[in-house]
Amino acid sequence: MIDYEYRITGYHCNFRNKIERFRSNNEIYISIDTCYLGNGMYFWDNHYDLEYWEIAKKAEAKRKAIEEPIMCISARIEYNSDEIIDLTIKEEFEKLIQIKNIVNNAHKKGNSKFENCALGEVINKLFKSTDTLVSTYISKIKVMKANLRYENIKDGYIMKELDYYSSKLSSNQNLAFDIRTIYCVKDGANILFHEVLREEVAS
């Protein structure tokens, strides 16, 4: 049994039919993404954030008249430090932006229609690269991690509390709750379905 350096619990929400195989066989459901961290199965790092995702899924169900139940689940994700690209680290993010610029510039010079790709699309290009070395390097990566800041999470009352307690900290620090950590789990990751937290049909 491999002793991984990191073991986290991730939280995911989706239509039941999309995650049934993950539930029964630990086969992850790959979402196609071009904006965030590329193709993969996305997880929050705490169950409170599932509510945000649930609301979005309910809206989608209503819009598309989907009657499939919406399921909130948790999973155990394990990885080693050389199997993650951690974009919460400034230096790693800067390197990815350098890569993005190199790839985009090459496509721009070649009059490719894929110039100025979003971050997720560039990540997908790396994972699908036909260059042997790039493919070898990127294939080690099983997890990508990033922080998202939500501008709409700014409740007036609690912001005052945050400001008050932040004023007690060092002048360059603030308490914050509008930052969310997401994980994008790639094919081949060591991940185990854990439990169904709740399931309901969107009304």
Place this chain on the structure above:
Amino acid sequence: MKSTLDLILERLELMTDDEIVNATNYSSDIGTSEIQLDGYFMSCSIRHSINNHLEYKQVELKHSVEYNFEKRVKYNEKIVNGYKTIMPLAA
């Protein structure tokens, strides 16, 4: 210790623009389509690259879920190892 991104950066810096374009012409710009077929539901991911090479993915047949479909895709189909495989004809 070099990270994966360090190694990729080093590699890209040694490649010509043409080599980079050729090695990174994958695109997922069509996204995910949901297709209803003979009362069954399936979800498939259809992608194409700059040279119009079409990829397809094996998808499991799901039973009788009523969906509204926003996108229609022409396709060929066949059964492979118990899975229905969709081969798109046109992007």
